[in-house]
Amino acid sequence: MDIEQLLGNFLAPPVPFFFLGLIAVLAKSDLEIPQQISKFISLYLLMAIGFKGGVELHHSGFSTQVGLVLLFAMLMAIITPLYAYWILKKRLDVPNAAALAAAFGSVSAVTFITASNILQDADIKYGGEMIAAMALMESPSIIIGVWLYRKYHDHGTNAQHMDFKELVREAFLNGSIVVLLGSLIVGLVSHDKGMQIMKPFTGDIFKGMLSFFLLDMGVVAGRRLGAIKQAGLFLIGFGILLPLFNACLGIAISSLIGLNQGNAFMFTVLCASASYIAVPAAMRIAVPEANPGIYVPVALAITFPFNIMVGLPLYYYVLERIHG
Amino acid sequence: MDIEQLLGNFLAPPVPFFFLGLIAVLAKSDLEIPQQISKFISLYLLMAIGFKGGVELHHSGFSTQVGLVLLFAMLMAIITPLYAYWILKKRLDVPNAAALAAAFGSVSAVTFITASNILQDADIKYGGEMIAAMALMESPSIIIGVWLYRKYHDHGTNAQHMDFKELVREAFLNGSIVVLLGSLIVGLVSHDKGMQIMKPFTGDIFKGMLSFFLLDMGVVAGRRLGAIKQAGLFLIGFGILLPLFNACLGIAISSLIGLNQGNAFMFTVLCASASYIAVPAAMRIAVPEANPGIYVPVALAITFPFNIMVGLPLYYYVLERIHG
Amino acid sequence: MDIEQLLGNFLAPPVPFFFLGLIAVLAKSDLEIPQQISKFISLYLLMAIGFKGGVELHHSGFSTQVGLVLLFAMLMAIITPLYAYWILKKRLDVPNAAALAAAFGSVSAVTFITASNILQDADIKYGGEMIAAMALMESPSIIIGVWLYRKYHDHGTNAQHMDFKELVREAFLNGSIVVLLGSLIVGLVSHDKGMQIMKPFTGDIFKGMLSFFLLDMGVVAGRRLGAIKQAGLFLIGFGILLPLFNACLGIAISSLIGLNQGNAFMFTVLCASASYIAVPAAMRIAVPEANPGIYVPVALAITFPFNIMVGLPLYYYVLERIHG
Amino acid sequence: MENDIKKIEIITDYAFLNRLVKLIDDTGVSGYTILKDVAGKGLRGSKDGHGIAGGFKNCYIMVCCDEIEARKVVEAVRGVISRYGGICIVSDAHWVIHN
Amino acid sequence: MENDIKKIEIITDYAFLNRLVKLIDDTGVSGYTILKDVAGKGLRGSKDGHGIAGGFKNCYIMVCCDEIEARKVVEAVRGVISRYGGICIVSDAHWVIHN
Amino acid sequence: MENDIKKIEIITDYAFLNRLVKLIDDTGVSGYTILKDVAGKGLRGSKDGHGIAGGFKNCYIMVCCDEIEARKVVEAVRGVISRYGGICIVSDAHWVIHN
């Protein structure tokens, strides 16, 4: 697949529906996807991708490489918020720096799923362990973010502090992770028989459902674009450069532990993406002084579209050079 | 396909589900389709039909005939509300006449989609330009309706007037049109590759989703049946005869510009259908003195079921005589 | 299919998703399926199963055996609440005994659908009349329950009494029955042509949708588990032993009227299941003194999981011994 | 002020919505407002707002009217609420705009 | 009490939500709360809350503010409500917590 | 009147619903009512009611109780609201029917 073909991919569904959503908002259309439908489709996508990952994992088995992938995934999820915080602290106050750092330490399932789409079009496989890695990377940065916040933030009302144990439980047991990991286990256990049963639902209509979801994402991201202007150049730059830097790290690690092209691509995408769902939800509670009007738009209206439009083709292109 | 086969079509899904919904309401069942589900399925239907239209349009290309179709579609959308208003003015006051006229100048996507179903069963194709024509016909009558209302209605509170530019923007950028046209463009650009990706979602399950939606339409139409009695014979007659008259015009124009059987049928259906979604929504704002308890039921509980039950088979039968 | 294979079935979707939902609640995850999505999928399941039943019924025709099935189904629906009441009255007051008895006289569509899944995996067919039997068994016990309640419960406020006719109408015309029976009729009339149209929607994605629904059922059942502890051992025992006793009756009747293995299994499941949707909704109105915090959890959090986990494989195993 | 009104708020099991609406309609008040997805807790246990299990959810009805109508409405719904549960409260408010 | 406030409640056709929000925003009040799925009945017929047929549904907006702001809000929305229908009521309440 | 009650209304980020419910439960009041799909705007920006992006939505809790209980409830939720945002208002109402 050369670069032209690759760009061609962005004209085929699902990706263009994201832009349709964006444009609708910019044109001030009243287009709106009902909230419960968003929730349904996002649970559907998690179930589908988790299940598929489980089936793949059954086929690949648990090798040393699988262990290495999970280890480095965890590592990236812990280190990223640390240096992201260090950068952000130059311009933001502690709570906002900590919350935003946490978002970038975590991952975006939709970016991951859109990336898996590119591989599928190019007929390249990736292992089920990447799904496990995604699940593993979702929450640690929440803990790091809260730790940074508490360490560096002087707050009188200590009594009001969230119970830390409670926070950890919530971080690791939010609905998304439960569905993703649960479906992975169902896939792992039922494998080929399960796949045969579920394929029409989790496979065949998957891209259509993803198209619909990206339409919604476009609308939601579009509505947050206004907040970007307020965020200023520093945050826009951060939202683009940090993913690029993380992608480099991701590619380096992939080479180091000898991942094949598909796995390397997915691992890179995990490193380069930022969370706009799970982490913000946790930060709202754990770091109430941080402004969701800042940390959500950076992840959702800068990093996410950047990855979809520029990042994914770029990472793919670089990795193809390396592996091809 | 002879007339028996044709009537047989109405016993196969999706159409009978409309009657199931109607009967449920008449029998005072508590059957109710959740509101967000209705919205989801209607967006789905628009996405599916728009996308398919785009792919077809890619194959057919933009011929002179395509231009003629769009031209005459636009013309019908402008002229229909004018003579509809002239008739309605004999019995209704200005606001109600203007609002109802606007509804009949516009189109019903669900009627169109149900019609496409008949063609599919008979293995007759229609061009993607008909989808474009549908999108084009949706809004002009809103402008005409408002123009009629303002021209003939003397109202003191001029200051309260809706901004006209705002109104035009809203009419042409409502969510339905954006999804329909947007999906058409995605289909046009991604064509065969896109179709292959989307088919299980937008194609295979389409009729099932339509069945579900018609069940809902039946419930909604059933609830509006009561309002019909109040509307009186004049409006019932209008809701049946105007579509018939428009269908004649549609058939005449189709012959004039030499449409094939499939396109002629779809064009006729566009002319004969009335809007119960987009136009009412606009009229509520632009012509607040009009009573939605009148203009919605006429379009939804008279014209829509009439077209589904009698109109479509009739138009099909006539066109088959002409073309067969 | 030996018992090992059978148990293997419970590791393949859809059933494990029920446990995923249960576990999510027990682990205090915030997983929650939007309410309108639950309603949508439950209507979808009823439409799909009703439609399929109608098509099957078209093929099998109305034999004497079909009549016998419907007769005995009706009988079971009337007798079960009588002896269930007699048992329950030993420990509960009249309203609660009547309400719970009514729940056990009726059926659980999801249990039925999950059972049909086992047959499908084992390539065993069952007739469309079983769907009709399910529809027939849903409501009579509501009438019996209310009759018991009024007969044995001395209540001053006679004036407040629900209109009995109204109650019967509501019981037999609730949304679930209308969709189930309506779809059965559509299937009966459109049969093979209809099936061809609907299969991708009602057939292919069916198990995926069921998986999603069972995930939701798991969450809902999990939330009711707390109420079980309050219910005490008597009710837990009742929720397990009554289904077992009814299953024996079901098996006996099946032998008596000579049902084949598939039909016998489905009939047994109908007898052994209890309603946690339609009946509770009716009891809330008709027997307001009964505590829904008792009768819903017994049916939903004891009998339903018991049937899914232990009952279905057991009934299947026994019937396989008899028929194999 | 002459535009003083009573605001009646009713919350009860969703199963009774249609019944209550009919009763309120019969009193002849000019309007009411309904919310259909209402959760809560009361003497009859918790309603987590979930639709499956027999509809563990409530409805909310608000009626704005004058004091005489308010009495009628309260009498109309008293039977259902006191038998089947839920609450009905009344507070004072003022019409500002309505026509 | 100095923390006395006015609570304004507006119910009207969903079609006007965006317009009203803009008008309220322009008065400079610090906040408001919105419900989007509201059914009901009024002089302009029944809204069964259904989304299809041109949206037979209402919206609900609640604004808590001081009396001076309340007058501004009421003036701001008066045009839309009195022309297009719906109700606007005001009642007394007290801030307890807000910052 | 002896059936005078206080009506407490709380609106805050949806993320805090479970916490608040627990706190209110602990005060021992007999009931409360919850709305889960609430949009709005406040000092912490706009909640357009959308579920994706970390849940830009609010919840609404209403508690009817006597004055003594009301103080307990307000104290119970004060910490969460004043730290995490949202509003809590109290107004007067009257029980009409409840049992």
Ligand SMILES: Nc1ncnc2c1ncn2[C@@H]1O[C@H](COP(=O)(O)O)[C@@H](O)[C@H]1O
């Ligand atoms: N004290 C209260 N304050 C607010 N809402 C209440 C109160 N008591 C009951 N409710 C509401 O009314 C519903 C039915 O109440 P009950 O019949 O007492 O279970 C509950 O689920 C709550 O939504």
Ligand SMILES: Nc1ncnc2c1ncn2[C@@H]1O[C@H](COP(=O)(O)O)[C@@H](O)[C@H]1O
């Ligand atoms: N008296 C009333 N009490 C409560 N809500 C009302 C009342 N009148 C109107 N409404 C609400 O306002 C909406 C629009 O009112 P209207 O423009 O009079 O049809 C109705 O659908 C109701 O939801």
Ligand SMILES: Nc1ncnc2c1ncn2[C@@H]1O[C@H](COP(=O)(O)O)[C@@H](O)[C@H]1O
């Ligand atoms: N003055 C107000 N009137 C009504 N609702 C408000 C007001 N201020 C805040 N709210 C609601 O409380 C939510 C949280 O407020 P805040 O923490 O100030 O952003 C807002 O999104 C609104 O729904």
Ligand code: NA
């Ligand atoms: Na990351």
Ligand code: NA
């Ligand atoms: Na027309």
Ligand code: NA
């Ligand atoms: Na039973």
